[in-house]
Amino acid sequence: MTTAVPSPAAGRAPDRQADVTVPDVPPTVHRTTGLPEPLAILTLLKPVTWFPPMWAFGCGLVASGVALGTHVGLLLLGALVTGPLVCGASQAVNDWYDRHVDAINEPNRPIPSGRIPGQWGLAIAIGWSALAALAGWQLGPFGAAATGVGLILAWAYSAPPFRLKLNGWWGNLAVGLSYEGLAWVTGHAVALGGATPPGRSLLLALCYSLGGHGIMTLNDFKAIEGDRLLGVRSLPVQLGPERAARFACLVMLVFQVAALLIAAPVVPMWAIVLHATLIIAQLPLMRRLLTDPRALAPWYNATGILLYVLGMLVSAVGLRAGVSP
Secondary structure, eight states: OOOSOOOOSSOOOSOOOOOOOOOSSOTTOOOSSSOOOHHHHHHHHOGGGSHHHHHHHHHHHHHTOOOTTTTHHHHHHHHHIIIIIIIHHHHHHHHHHTHHHHHHHOTTSTTTTTSSOTTHHHHHHHHHHHHHHHHHGGGHHHHHHHHHHHHHHHHHHHSTTTOGGGBHHHHHHHHHIIIIIIHHHHHHHHHTTSOOOOHHHHHHHHHHHHHHHHHHHHHGGGGHHHHHHHTOBOHHHHHOHHHHHHHHHHHHHHHHHHHHHHHTTTSOHHHHHHHHHHHHHHHHHHHHHTTSHHHHHHHHHHHHHHHHHHHHHHHHHHHHHHHOO
C-alpha cells in the first residue's frame, strides 16, 4: 500500500527539509489551544497527492484480468486506503515533523499558522495512520501487509530517527516503492480477493517503483538552494543538477525498458508496440530537459512523466489481455 511519500506521477511529500533550531513555539503560530479547523485538516492531508498511488492501484487491478465488477466493495475500499488514508497519513506525518522549518519558510501551512493548534498535528497523523491500518486489515492478508509496509515507509520517510527524506537515495526509493509498487500490488491482490499477485505483476510493480526514483529526483530541483542550506542531501544537491538529471533520465528509461521486456512474453503485440512508442517518445523530451534541468524539470513533469504513467497503464492492460481467457 502506499504512502507517502512521494508523486506520482507528480506527487510526493512536499519540501523535504532538515530540522533546524528554532523556538518550540514559533512566533508565527497564532494559537496553541482549541480544535483544528476542518478545512485545515483537509489541507494537511493534501488531496492533490492522492492521485499517483490511486492511479497505480488502478493499474494493478486492471492487470489482474478479473472482471472489474468483482469485489466492488473491496476495490473501492482499496482505492480509499491507497489514496486518502495511507497517502493522506504520510502527508500529515511529514507536516508534523517539518513544522519548525515550515514556521520559517511556509508559515501559512496548517500547523505553523495555528489553524491546527498544539499537538493536534501529531494526533491527526497517528489517528489517520491507525484508521488506514484498520481499513487495510479488511483487504486480506496481502493487502493488509502492503498497507502496513506503506505506513512504515511513511513514518520512516519523515520521522526521526530515520528521516529518509534527508538523503535523496533512500527517500526517493521509499516514495517510489510507496506510490507505485505497493499501490500496484495492492490493487492486483484486492482484485484477486486477497491472493498474492503472480510474479510477473510483482516484477512490473518493482520496475515502476524503481523508475519512480527518477521521477522523485526531478521533483527535487525546485528546492536545491533550500535543501543545500538546510542540509538535505537530495540528488541534485549531491550530484549537481546536470548529473542528477542524467541519472533521473537513465533510471526512468532503464526500468521502463525492463518492464517492457518482462511483459513482452505474455502481452499482445499492440501493447508491446504502444509501450515502446511511449518510451521512445520520451527521448527527445529528455534531451531538451538536459539542456537546462533546473528550469525545465516542471515542464518535463507535465510531459515526459505523463508518458511514463501512460506506459504503466499500457502494461496493465496488456497483462490483462494476456491473462484473460
